[in-house]
Amino acid sequence: MHATVSTNTPRYAKCIEVSKRIRWDTERDVIRGRSFDTEHKFLPEGLSLIDQMGSLSDSEGRLLSQIQGRTYANMFGLVERFIGAKMLEVTRDHALGDQVAFEALIRFTDEELKHQQLFRRIEQLTSEQMPDGYCFLPQPNDVADFVLGKSTWAVLALTCHIEIFSQVHYRQSIEPDQHLSPLFKDVFFFHWKEESQHAILDELEWARENSRISDDERDAAVDDLIALVAGIDGMLQQQAVADTEYFAKICGRRLGPDEIAAVSANVLKAYRWQYIVSGIKEARFADALLGMIDQRQAKRVFDALAPILQ
Numbered sequence: 001m002h003a004t005v006s007t008n009t010p011r012y013a014k015c016i017e018v019s020k021r022i023r024w025d026t027e028r029d030v031i032r033g034r035s036f037d038t039e040h041k042f043l044p045e046g047l048s049l050i051d052q053m054g055s056l057s058d059s060e061g062r063l064l065s066q067i068q069g070r071t072y073a074n075m076f077g078l079v080e081r082f083i084g085a086k087m088l089e090v091t092r093d094h095a096l097g098d099q100v101a102f103e104a105l106i107r108f109t110d111e112e113l114k115h116q117q118l119f120r121r122i123e124q125l126t127s128e129q130m131p132d133g134y135c136f137l138p139q140p141n142d143v144a145d146f147v148l149g150k151s152t153w154a155v156l157a158l159t160c161h162i163e164i165f166s167q168v169h170y171r172q173s174i175e176p177d178q179h180l181s182p183l184f185k186d187v188f189f190f191h192w193k194e195e196s197q198h199a200i201l202d203e204l205e206w207a208r209e210n211s212r213i214s215d216d217e218r219d220a221a222v223d224d225l226i227a228l229v230a231g232i233d234g235m236l237q238q239q240a241v242a243d244t245e246y247f248a249k250i251c252g253r254r255l256g257p258d259e260i261a262a263v264s265a266n267v268l269k270a271y272r273w274q275y276i277v278s279g280i281k282e283a284r285f286a287d288a289l290l291g292m293i294d295q296r297q298a299k300r301v302f303d304a305l306a307p308i309l310q
Helices: 009-022 026-031 058-094 099-129 140-148 152-174 182-212 215-250 257-280 283-290 295-309
Strands: none
Touching (some): 009 182, 058 152, 058 215, 058 257, 152 215, 215 295, 257 283, 257 295
16 A cells, blocks of 8 residues: 655655754754853743833842743743654554655654753753752643643644744744843754744644544534643643742842732733743734634633633
């Protein structure tokens, strides 16, 4: 039996070509023997929203950006755990079919494993430069079990959302900021280069899944997507509290209850922007989603998102 070739084969082939051309190694190309310099910010204001915290000094704002940056790296390491697992699963659909698509998705999975290793390395390096007491609460395997328990359509929608907002974050906020840690900036430059192909593959696989499911299955999948976003928001709420407590402990002065509450609210707002709102508002994702669901389903999604979007 001959392997089939789909109309999207050239797009999968292009992803393979780019993947081969930009291939990088964590230690040789990204880390290069460097450590983090805490005299630099880790995240730009466009992601950290530190500029909206008027009560913090410059050094305190820089420290809070470093805590958020550490969580940002850990969050990407976490989501790539379930992304890699799901992509390995959908790759099987091409195993005896389009071999170009099969290779593209195998490469995707391999790169996601490398990214997990990269972000574990970043956690190691940040822990060497920052005081004890930081805690990243979400457990990657627990989160992966929850996410992978949902329909493939919903998981691919969430994955596409994540890959697209990672592109937006780098292009619009990280790349233009000349005051970030050079090492932190390089981490997300190299990450961005491979994620650019992943976002294309996500779109192809999500559209393929959408074309094969029934209307009833899609309706249930919309509810799954809403549940996934709610789960992520719950995770962000917990981490915002933990990061605020860590900041209050190490910032060098006593913060009053009102200031702690204000910092916590701003950190949660930043995390919701980073991991939910910035992707939902990106036209590339919104157009793809709205092209697959009807008006009634879209209303369910945006009604559920309303408290977060506000």
